[in-house]
Amino acid sequence: MSISSSATLNDVDLDAVVGLVKAIQDEPEVAATTWSAEVRWNGGFQSEARIREFTPVPSDEPVALGGADTAPNPVEQLLGALGNCLAVGYAANASVAGIAIRDLRIELTGDLDLRAFLGLREGHAGFDGIHVAVHLDADASPDQLQQLHDTVVGTSPVGHTLARAVPVNIDLA
């Protein structure tokens, strides 16, 4: 990893980020983005998510839930998406603050009562709570790390989507 210039601190292309910020300041509508995925069912509890031109992401359920256990299940994928989003946030904001990250590891757990999913009770079928432990080894003071952390948590797209009620419209086409 080169830290010879701020533009490559943490291997982050800050020039691209700064360019995007400037583009949005010139034309605010540039900030309005739409993201997509297409899921195809493959039989049983197996499916795959196709995103742009990337290799499809496989999904399955554990045997105890009736699956063939060939891939992470959807709620595990959700936790992974949150961790990956936080990683981008730390890398971006540390680079802006001039902080070199040596190592970053994020542990995520979520508690889920299966009864609503299985039709054994009404109500909330999702995670009751999500807990994240961030192991951040970086060249900064505890105060700087806490400030970085607060910024990341306060601006995380996936974090906010989970922590807030977001309109989800699901229609038979």
Added chain:
Amino acid sequence: MSISSSATLNDVDLDAVVGLVKAIQDEPEVAATTWSAEVRWNGGFQSEARIREFTPVPSDEPVALGGADTAPNPVEQLLGALGNCLAVGYAANASVAGIAIRDLRIELTGDLDLRAFLGLREGHAGFDGIHVAVHLDADASPDQLQQLHDTVVGTSPVGHTLARAVPVNIDLA
């Protein structure tokens, strides 16, 4: 796909699901599950989510956002997780209802204003709304399909996690 017995309709192992339901009815604490993921940062905006013993799921950002565009980004992963979760829901509930699914394809989009993530404004950094179009080809009447759909939407773990405010605690370890 064998539809010779209800236990294998849609290739779903209904016996396993029924067994889990019975186990929960005998011991309700069996329903309390905890799911985990661990994310490791790989430099820049690249990271990977490790889930049980499966191949790590890679993550990156598009070039315009400062990434190297080697993998789906976290908000795309989130949409994929929702679609995969809905697929499980249709397969499970269709099998219980005796409905054979011929084909299932789910299109997901989400609208996101980048300004909060980029620190250009305060407030919500997540999806403003998520839209899902379900293409379900199955051996059932429109009324049966609508009932199936309503059950799936009403019991989706990922769907409920997104549509409702869930406590997300993120701590520096």
